[in-house]
Amino acid sequence: MQRMRDIVGLPVIETETGKQISQIEDIVLNIDEAKIYGIITNSAKDLSSEQGISFMNILSLGRDAVMVRNHSVIQEATAFFEMTAIYYIKELFEKEIVTEEGLRLGILVDVFFDTSTGEMKSYQISDSIISDLLYGRKKMPIPKIQVIGKDKVIVPGTMKTLLYTEI
Structure with missing residues (x-):
């Protein structure tokens, strides 16, 4: 088991290139299901929209980094708000x-x-x-x-x- 506070601030790294593509800013939770729904990243091209990664697109959550296949998994965070019991960990x-x-x-x-x-x-x-x-x-x-x-x-x-x- 891992603590959520330890995840915030970790780099997000592509396994295809080994390049850091982002950093975790917050974690999106589905309280009804008691699960992580996704993560919010700081990869927004323009600061008007939050960007995030769905939990199912995360290959691994390690102690020192979060691994994803490539940058295409980053999407607009509004996709996370299709459910009602969504909260940011912060x-x-x-x-x-x-x-x-x-x-x-x-x-x-x-x-x-x-x-x-x-x-x-x-x-x-x-x-x-x-x-x-x-x-x-x-x-x-x-x-x-x-x-x-x-x-x-x-x-x-x-x-x-x-x-x-x-x-």
Whole structure:
């Protein structure tokens, strides 16, 4: 599993030429399916339209680079917005996670995912800087049902029992 924060900023490299064609600016998520839908790149010729790569066109998401066959996989990002539950990862970071009962679980700081399938596996949550240093950050499996608001993510009350600290 890999953290999404580690992907943002990586170079996008063509396997046909070995040339860097872009860099990752953001990640587009389909929250309903808990999957990466695509990535936003900085390859726009004119800055009026965002450019991106669909996840199915990514050959591999490595630790140091994202590999694609060639530059033809880059398309206008508007193609990503055909679905309703689409979010940029940068929009989700720093949102407060609260249960339906009103219990604050912490702040969303990262998302772990499977690099081969793009499936989101868990949220990484910070309770506070002191708690992070003393006990480590908590992880929570991705809830099947969630509401993403302007500054909060609302999750089922049962999620509080599924929080764990990875050792």
